[in-house]
Amino acid sequence: MRDNNDLTRQFILNAGFDVFSQNPGASLAEVATHAGVGRATLHRYFSGRADLMAELALVATAELSAAVEAATRDVDTHTEGLRVAFRAMLPLAQRHMFLATEPVGQDPRVAKAYAAETAELVHSIEQAKIEGTFDPHVPTAWIAQAYDNLLYAGWEMVTAEEATPNQAADLAWRTLTRGLKPQGNSDDA
Known part of the structure; x- marks a missing residue:
């Protein structure tokens, strides 16, 4: 108890x-x-706002990690794990969105948690490159930034009620893996 x-x-x-x-x-x-x-x-x-925000960021990180872990438990590839992770994280937009603009990364505990999350994302992207999902010549750091920014864009859409979490997840994944070209268009120019 x-x-x-x-x-x-x-x-x-x-x-x-x-x-x-x-x-x-x-x-x-x-x-x-x-x-x-x-x-x-x-x-x-x-002790103050910064202390509370840091603790909220740690709780949010744990909640996001738990949601992703549960959603990706039975996936067969890293590519599928990255796709499913969008679907797991986007429903948490309403609860966590405000933290995206808080300078909580200065807290050593939060910085450590964020570094661990980034390392996991980088590993998954590297494995997805091996699986053929991403161009091996595109820097992994670029793909990781795109992934994070698409998650943020999805959260914005969900918070503004312009998309459901699943719609935002599908749009984020499509944008990450195929860009913004019309489907069926394979031109690179």
């Missing part, structure tokens, strides 16, 4: 996701109110 400290911390974190996903500029007082605690209680758990 969890103790009250764990529950209070979890209430604050959930309130942070709820409040900041609606208003990224919200105050810690708004988070505390949403969590049903006082500001002093919030500050017992988190």
Whole structure:
């Protein structure tokens, strides 16, 4: 059974996701109110906004990793894993989108988590190159940046209700693997 400290911390974190996903500029007082605690209680758990944002980024990273791991458990190729990962991550747009503009990468714990995620992505891209999905002459770092930016674009579309998570995932994958040409057009010029 969890103790009250764990529950209070979890209430604050959930309130942070709820409040900041609606208003990224919200105050810690708004988070505390949403969590049903006082500001002093919030500050017992988190020294300030940067500390809370770093913890939210760590939770988001864990949630994204868990979603991707569950979705890719039975895939046969790295290519399929990369495609399925878009579908696993895009439904989390509403909860995590606000973190994309926060400078949380300066926190050493978050930087370490982001580095681990990047290393996994780079490995999958390298393997997908071997599988023939990506041109071996295109730098892996370029493909990784494109992948991350397409995920962000998908999150923007989902958040703006311009696409469902699955539609955004399909568009991101198509753009990553085939570009923006009409289907059936194989010209490179």
